[in-house]
Amino acid sequence: MTDTRYILAIDQGTTSSRAIVFDANGRCVAVAQQEFPQHFPNSGWVEHDPEDLWDTVVAVCREALSRVDIANVAAIGITNQRETTVVWDRKTGKAVYNAIVWQDRRTAALCHDLKRRDPELETDVNNRSGLLIDPYFSATKAAWILDHVTGARALAEQGDLAFGTVDSFLLWRLTSGKSHATDATNAARTNLFNIRDNVWDDRLCEIFRVPKRMLPEVKDCAADFGMVDADIFGREIPVLGMAGDQQAAAFGQCCFEPGDIKSTYGTGCFVILNTGDDAVTSQHRLLTTVGYRLNGKTSYAIEGAIFVAGAAVQWLRDGLGIIKSAAESEGLAKSLDDNHGVYLVPAFTGLGAPYWDPDARGAIFGLTRDTGPREFVRAALESVCYQTFDLFEAMAADGVSPKAVRVDGGMVANDWLCQNLSDILDIPVQRPVVTETTALGAAYLAGLQAGIYRDLRHIAENWHMDAEFKPELEAGRRKHLLGGWKSAVKRTMTEQG
Numbered sequence: 001m002t003d004t005r006y007i008l009a010i011d012q013g014t015t016s017s018r019a020i021v022f023d024a025n026g027r028c029v030a031v032a033q034q035e036f037p038q039h040f041p042n043s044g045w046v047e048h049d050p051e052d053l054w055d056t057v058v059a060v061c062r063e064a065l066s067r068v069d070i071a072n073v074a075a076i077g078i079t080n081q082r083e084t085t086v087v088w089d090r091k092t093g094k095a096v097y098n099a100i101v102w103q104d105r106r107t108a109a110l111c112h113d114l115k116r117r118d119p120e121l122e123t124d125v126n127n128r129s130g131l132l133i134d135p136y137f138s139a140t141k142a143a144w145i146l147d148h149v150t151g152a153r154a155l156a157e158q159g160d161l162a163f164g165t166v167d168s169f170l171l172w173r174l175t176s177g178k179s180h181a182t183d184a185t186n187a188a189r190t191n192l193f194n195i196r197d198n199v200w201d202d203r204l205c206e207i208f209r210v211p212k213r214m215l216p217e218v219k220d221c222a223a224d225f226g227m228v229d230a231d232i233f234g235r236e237i238p239v240l241g242m243a244g245d246q247q248a249a250a251f252g253q254c255c256f257e258p259g260d261i262k263s264t265y266g267t268g269c270f271v272i273l274n275t276g277d278d279a280v281t282s283q284h285r286l287l288t289t290v291g292y293r294l295n296g297k298t299s300y301a302i303e304g305a306i307f308v309a310g311a312a313v314q315w316l317r318d319g320l321g322i323i324k325s326a327a328e329s330e331g332l333a334k335s336l337d338d339n340h341g342v343y344l345v346p347a348f349t350g351l352g353a354p355y356w357d358p359d360a361r362g363a364i365f366g367l368t369r370d371t372g373p374r375e376f377v378r379a380a381l382e383s384v385c386y387q388t389f390d391l392f393e394a395m396a397a398d399g400v401s402p403k404a405v406r407v408d409g410g411m412v413a414n415d416w417l418c419q420n421l422s423d424i425l426d427i428p429v430q431r432p433v434v435t436e437t438t439a440l441g442a443a444y445l446a447g448l449q450a451g452i453y454r455d456l457r458h459i460a461e462n463w464h465m466d467a468e469f470k471p472e473l474e475a476g477r478r479k480h481l482l483g484g485w486k487s488a489v490k491r492t493m494t495e496q497g
Contacts (some may be wrong), residue, residue, distance in 0.1 A: 181225050265310060
């Protein structure tokens, strides 16, 4: 008998909100998407209006649901831009300040001060949270809001303010304030959660000065998160799955076994390697994190984060006007046999793993009178591949050398990018039929809780490969290109430092 149930996945990303309805076989049957404004109040600051996040989520969900029989929608899964921080009033549900986005670097000085005051502090933070002391994570963003919004810290101490990553904020709104919760993967990205004990950590809350009373309840990734108010979509629907976007993508790629690895190419690029029961501590500044938690059992992962991937193409489109759409980038990159030594280091919001330099800023090297739009576009795409190589090199130094990588995200529709990535990594790159794996992972989690899927093996039966790209680049040429990249990064960090 055919299972006619649907799952609605809410994918609230950095530049847009999407709603995708999946059937029980993991096929997309309806999709809607809306971009929303980015706000840059100061250099290195990135904000979103939380009302824009909410309004676009509601709009795209209503649009997607209008294309299916809502009576057959069994569950909702939520996935979200991680680390982005919202603080709101429990009485009104209104945010006291704009959402501070994961890319934001305003707390760099605070992070430097913490590390300078106590050189051992970062080791303690890393042992507890798996993370580093860096503006990327949520804790210093929340502290900044409490310190800069008049009266906010006192209200937080009284229990009148709620903290959450975007998933928590949306859940609060969807349930009309009945549910203040998050899942273990999002909690693991705050710098406040002890990933080994699976609890909010008193010492971390003390270090970062975030009152524990603000924090949401932490649940498994597949759990009963609450019921959506009937007034919002026309009927009550349970929220049964939740995961941060990169963990959701790994789940959607069926990376369920230790050693499975995926790389997602959206606004940023994020590589996640499943390490199973073992919370591996990287010796090369990669992050230890929660891959997923089901039935109270945690599966861990190592992660490398690149802050700018698709955002570099967006910059070419919106900032420079070199292209009119991201799709143009493939043809322009293909039209060059060689990029003639032009390198873009897209450190627009600092450098992520393995450098962790929040003060670095973007730079372009190798410009000549012949350099034009094609070279800029190709350099932007190449920078994504080079940065991915840096992550794989760090993993190799930690003793892990993947034999292939599964890729997803909007950028991997670009065949040239996938081939170049394979050439630079020197391993096969596998692209699935469904590249919207972030939303798919959220749907799988909700479907698992709803009983649509029996277990992880049942879900894995849905994964199918669309294309595999194998290395073609001559070894000497590859070494030369990577040498040029390493030099460009070093010069960027030196000159900005």
